[in-house]
Amino acid sequence: MKSNTFGLGILKGLGVTMKNFMRPPITVQYPEEKLVTSKRIRGNEVLWYAAKCTGCATCAKACPQGNIEIVTSPGPENRRTVEKFEVDTGRCIFCGLCVEACPYDALFLGRAYEKARFRRRELVTGIDSIQFSEERQPSAFARPALESGLPKQTLLVYWDRPRREGGQKLAWLPFKRRGKKPKFPIGRSK
Ligand code: SF4
Numbered sequence: 001m002k003s004n005t006f007g008l009g010i011l012k013g014l015g016v017t018m019k020n021f022m023r024p025p026i027t028v029q030y031p032e033e034k035l036v037t038s039k040r041i042r043g044n045e046v047l048w049y050a051a052k053c054t055g056c057a058t059c060a061k062a063c064p065q066g067n068i069e070i071v072t073s074p075g076p077e078n079r080r081t082v083e084k085f086e087v088d089t090g091r092c093i094f095c096g097l098c099v100e101a102c103p104y105d106a107l108f109l110g111r112a113y114e115k116a117r118f119r120r121r122e123l124v125t126g127i128d129s130i131q132f133s134e135e136r137q138p139s140a141f142a143r144p145a146l147e148s149g150l151p152k153q154t155l156l157v158y159w160d161r162p163r164r165e166g167g168q169k170l171a172w173l174p175f176k177r178r179g180k181k182p183k184f185p186i187g188r189s190k
């Protein structure tokens with residue numbers, strides 16, 4: 001007859017609980033903490049590089065949503081001046097076809113993903129709100145030349161890395177793990 005040790009299952013379960021209780025968390029306290037997105041993310045915005053745009057409207061023709069509105073006028077040296085370049089990001093499906101279609105590398109998808117607004121009309125972006133800036137950074141989607149300048153994606157929180165490399169600080173835990181090799185993240189590629 002097989003004899004079972006009384007309470008062994010409970011002790012095993014408690015062991016697992018205690019082991020995980022002492023581990024650093026692998027979740028992110030969003031929005032205070034954020035992971036670095038993929039270099040080729042298709043973010044919630046279309047960005048435009050005015051200096052390269054010829055106003056050819058190839059991007060507008062490629063858009064399956066009819067989402068890009070361009071108005072041009074005759075400019076100097078047989079070029080077109082872009083008077084209006086409007087993208088309705090509320091209707092955009094972020095397929096990137098406009099970016100791929102642009103023959104002059106003047107269009108990019110952005111890296112931002114927090115573009116929720118209360119009113120739909122606030123999602124219509126014009127010339128002033130689709131050009132590059134500190135907040136509006138282009139993604140390397142369909143623009144591989146940008147990849148080397150973008151930060152590496154973080155899939156989990158990297159506790160042992162400096163913040164500029166996607167690392168985070170254990171701000172709320174009572175002990176520090178800096179300098180100590182953590183068990184997480186699993187499968188880190190470096
Ligand atoms: S990403 Fe797609 S849907 Fe959005 S503007 Fe470009 S082509 Fe149109």
Ligand code: SF4
Nearest residue numbers: 053054056057059102
């Ligand atoms: S396809 Fe490129 S160059 Fe032509 S209008 Fe669109 S952004 Fe400008």
